[in-house]
Amino acid sequence: MRLLPLALLFALAACAADPEPTSAEPDAAPDTDVAQPAVAVSAEAAANHALGVGDRAPDFELPDAMGQTVRLQDLLVDGPVVLTFYRGAWCPYCNTQLRDYQDALAQVEATGARLVAVSPQSPDSSMSMAERNDLAYPVLSDAGGEISSAYGLLFQVDDETRAxxxxxxxxxxxxxxxxxxxxxxxxxxVPATYVIDRSGTIRAAFVEADYTQRASPRQILDALGEVG
Known part of the structure; x- marks a missing residue:
């Protein structure tokens, strides 16, 4: 039986400590400070109000792990974009997801699409994650969660879960x-993956409050096949 590294055991324990999503929690009150991103009170509340199929994908400019700016509209010039939001390098489910996407990268790019990952972690943390997982696609830093908020995905970790x-x-x-x-x-x-066509319209949306559930490469490829 193979022993897991201690750091991975800690991360798995942290994921296990996440509260189960419940639909009974109310939505967050509107944020009156326009300088601050809108933050839902729970992952379930965020998932219920996140952008979906048919919505316009908000444009963004974010730094990658090397500090270079990546803009969504620039990527869309060449074809569809697969945009995935993940929690961070500390989350083993995120690491597994991004490695699976790396394994399918050639198939994704064969459709003419680009793959981009976004998290609220710093560029340094993104670089460490990209290097550790041998990722050949951009890993972007959404410091403060402004872009996650624009897609309706941002939620606040409660005090009990922090502890x-x-x-x-x-x-x-x-x-x-x-x-x-x-x-x-x-x-x-909230972990989410979007397939966005060249016009900037969301053609597929995989948004799930349950952090253990992620869009599979097969689901992404099937969605890209329908974009054409």
């Missing part, structure tokens, strides 16, 4: 692009 994360050695502030000690450092996107 559970700390108890197993996972501190999101170590990875976050937002300022340490702020609520923004404890805001995460």
């Amino acid at each position: 559970r994360y700390h108890a197993v050695g996972v501190d999101l502030e170590r990875y976050a692009g937002a300022a340490p000690g702020t609520d923004a450092a404890w805001a995460l996107p």
